[in-house]
Amino acid sequence: MSNTTTVLLCGVGGQGALLAADILARCAMACGDDVKLSEIHGMAQRGGAVTTVVRLGKNVRSMRADKGGVDYLVSFETTEALRNLDYVKRDGVLITNDESIKPLPVLTGKIEMPRAARKTLSSYGAKVIPAELLAKQAGSTKAVNIVLLGALSAYLDYPEEVWESVIEQRVPARFKDINLKAFAMARAYVCERAEWEA
Numbered sequence: 001m002s003n004t005t006t007v008l009l010c011g012v013g014g015q016g017a018l019l020a021a022d023i024l025a026r027c028a029m030a031c032g033d034d035v036k037l038s039e040i041h042g043m044a045q046r047g048g049a050v051t052t053v054v055r056l057g058k059n060v061r062s063m064r065a066d067k068g069g070v071d072y073l074v075s076f077e078t079t080e081a082l083r084n085l086d087y088v089k090r091d092g093v094l095i096t097n098d099e100s101i102k103p104l105p106v107l108t109g110k111i112e113m114p115r116a117a118r119k120t121l122s123s124y125g126a127k128v129i130p131a132e133l134l135a136k137q138a139g140s141t142k143a144v145n146i147v148l149l150g151a152l153s154a155y156l157d158y159p160e161e162v163w164e165s166v167i168e169q170r171v172p173a174r175f176k177d178i179n180l181k182a183f184a185m186a187r188a189y190v191c192e193r194a195e196w197e198a
Helices: 016-029 077-082 117-123 131-138 141-155 160-170 174-192
Strands: 002-011 034-041 049-057 070-075 088-097 127-130
Touching: 002 016, 002 077, 002 127, 002 131, 016 049, 016 160, 034 070, 034 141, 049 077, 070 077, 070 141, 077 088, 077 117, 088 141, 117 127, 127 141, 127 174, 131 174, 141 174, 160 174
Parallel strands: 002 070, 070 088, 088 127
Antiparallel strands: 002 049, 034 049
8 A cells, every 4th residue: 555545435414424434444543554534524414415535544644635636436326426526536446336316406406417427437437336236135225335345445455354343343233244244245346347457
């Protein structure tokens, strides 16, 4: 891993982006990395945008993510992926859930949903993950956040057992098995797609 790795997680309120960021940060710290984390969430409880920056490395000086400076963008839905595209480095990795959620301005008729979101994201090399489907197969659609972490984990140099240990500590005991299965399924999903490797 290079000196500092920047991960931007984005979604809407209620999708579990903040828990995902916390698990990522704890995993990095468990592996001896320095971590800086920042959260931006407005009307998160009403389905508003949630953006979290996690910076990882041996000596992280800032929690800031500049446009064109994000190594990994993990989006919980396609509209937020489109909104945050300009943050991804030229050689960065874009991981997105294959789901579109209508934001409040769309629901109120103030704006229209972006057209051909998946096609646009694919043209940027996005790794489109059927996160809801994988979460459902694991036992709960609420595990989408863990599915996306599983996908991200395939690109980061942290041992699988550390991820699993942190997930076990951070999710309720009754959902532990579902979340561990969701994580493993997503990691395997990415690892089986050799064409995604640069």
